[in-house]
Amino acid sequence: MNPHGPLEYEPGRSLPRAPWARAGASLSVPPDLVPARACEDRQVVVSSVRMTSSPRHGRRFSPVAEAGLAPDALRACASLPGAARGVLVIQEMTGPIGIPDFTALVGPAEALEARLLLDTPPLTNRSDAEVAAACAVAAPRSSAVVARRLGWPEPVVRRRLAGLVEQGALRELAPDRYVRKAEITPLGRLYAVEAKLRDAGAALAQVRSYGAWADGCVLVLGQVGAVALERLVPKVLADGAGLVVDGEWRCRPRLVRHGAARRLWAAEHVVAAMADGSYQPSVAP
Numbered sequence: 286m287n288p289h290g291p292l293e294y295e296p297g298r299s300l301p302r303a304p305w306a307r308a309g310a311s312l313s314v315p316p317d318l319v320p321a322r323a324c325e326d327r328q329v330v331v332s333s334v335r336m337t338s339s340p341r342h343g344r345r346f347s348p349v350a351e352a353g354l355a356p357d358a359l360r361a362c363a364s365l366p367g368a369a370r371g372v373l374v375i376q377e378m379t380g381p382i383g384i385p386d387f388t389a390l391v392g393p394a395e396a397l398e399a400r401l402l403l404d405t406p407p408l409t410n411r412s413d414a415e416v417a418a419a420c421a422v423a424a425p426r427s428s429a430v431v432a433r434r435l436g437w438p439e440p441v442v443r444r445r446l447a448g449l450v451e452q453g454a455l456r457e458l459a460p461d462r463y464v465r466k467a468e469i470t471p472l473g474r475l476y477a478v479e480a481k482l483r484d485a486g487a488a489l490a491q492v493r494s495y496g497a498w499a500d501g502c503v504l505v506l507g508q509v510g511a512v513a514l515e516r517l518v519p520k521v522l523a524d525g526a527g528l529v530v531d532g533e534w535r536c537r538p539r540l541v542r543h544g545a546a547r548r549l550w551a552a553e554h555v556v557a558a559m560a561d562g563s564y565q566p567s568v569a570p
Contacts, residue, residue, distance in 0.1 A: 354480040355387075357532045358505045362389040364534070365476055365501070373397065378558040381411070381498040381550055383491060385477035388499075390555055392473020400556055403468040405453035407557040414550035416445040417454050417465055425462035471548035472555065476538065480505040485517055492526050498551040501538035503527035 362374050371394050378388040390397065408414045419434045420426055428446055432439040446463055449455040455463045477495035481488035485506055492502045504521060508531050518535060521528045527538030543551075 354482065354505050354507060357529055358387050358478050358480045358503075360532065361503055361505060361527070361529045361534070362387060362476070362478060365389060365391050365474075365503075365538075366540075367391045367474060370473075373555075375555065375558050378554065380477065380495065380554050381409075383477075383494050385491075385495055385499075386480045386505075387478040388555070388558075389476040389478060390473050390552075391476065396468075396470060396472045397555070397559075400468045400470070400472065400552075401559060403453065403466065405466070405469070408449075408452075408454060408469070408550070408553040409557050411550050412445060413449060413452075413454070414553055415546040416442060417449055417469055418544075418546035418549045420446075420455055420463050420465040422465050422467050425458050425464050427461050427463075431463070469549065470552070471545065472552040474500040474540070475548075475551050475555070476501045476503060478503045478505060482507050485509070485513070489517075489520060489524070489526070493524055496524065496526070496541055498543070498547060498554075500541055500543065500548070500551075501525075501527065503529060503538055505529045507531060 359374060362368070362372055365372065368391055370392055373390040373394070375388045375390070377384055377386065380388065408417055415435060416431060419431045426434075428439055428443045431446065432442040435442065446455065446457075450457050450463070453466070454469050455465055457463055475498075477492065477499040479488050479492050479495070479502070481504065485504070488504055488506070492504050495502050502524075504526055506529065509517065514530060514535070518528065522536055525539035525541065526536075528535040
């Protein structure tokens with residue numbers, strides 16, 4: 286059932302089911318959640334809603350009020366920087382912090398497809414993601430080198446490395462010499478999109494929290510009065526976020542220069558969202 290109202294749709298592509306996903310979990314993109322008009326000549330794929338195992342860390346997207354802004358949000362996703370390379374939009378993805386109404390992954394689909402086929406559960410634990418990111422794909426690194434790069438005690442790093450090898454994220458090519466599998470990667474650029482019918486101040490606060498892990502953030506609003514808009518735009522610009530008002534871009538999001546570990550950690554939450562709820566705990570306090 287389409288919760289977003291009468292849009293025109295076309296069938297979406299089918300994504301592979303991850304080997305670690307729960308038996309029977311389907312990653313086939315529902316045709317009724319693929320908006321054709323929102324992306325003009327580019328296809329935007331919207332996954333089915335995935336429930337989180339930790340709902341207290343975020344607010345569910347309202348299907349009654351803000352759902353009317355979904356077409357504007359999807360059009361915004363389709364016009365993000367680099368969207369011509371491909372856009373995957375996930376509704377209500379549990380991120381490292383909070384649950385945006387929409388999360389857009391901009392980049393070629395092949396990277397995500399390869400990751401989903403890897404027999405490695407998603408690295409939603411931040412420490413695991415940081416250790417994995419500190420390992421190179423081609424050049425083997427020892428536990429001492431990884432510990433120095435992270436500034437962590439070496440015994441802690443050794444335990445994490447052993448666990449990541451067991452999970453299949455790393456390979457131990459020789460005793461105490463580790464490389465990261467090429468499929469464990471940031472995948473593309475992630476944008477958190479928050480739709481709000483009213484109370485722009487609260488929505489902006491949510492967008493700020495998403496900026497801790499997303500490469501860019503967008504606030505989508507309905508009609509806003511001239512005076513309120515004049516006050517809001519400088520705040521959005523100061524945060525580097527994007528703003529869509531009544532279907533029109535008012536300012537575009539600036540790219541946040543997160544490090545490799547933060548980007549990998551966020552990307553692994555996308556991987557988790559493409560399976561089932563048991564892989565989507567939010568690790569935010």
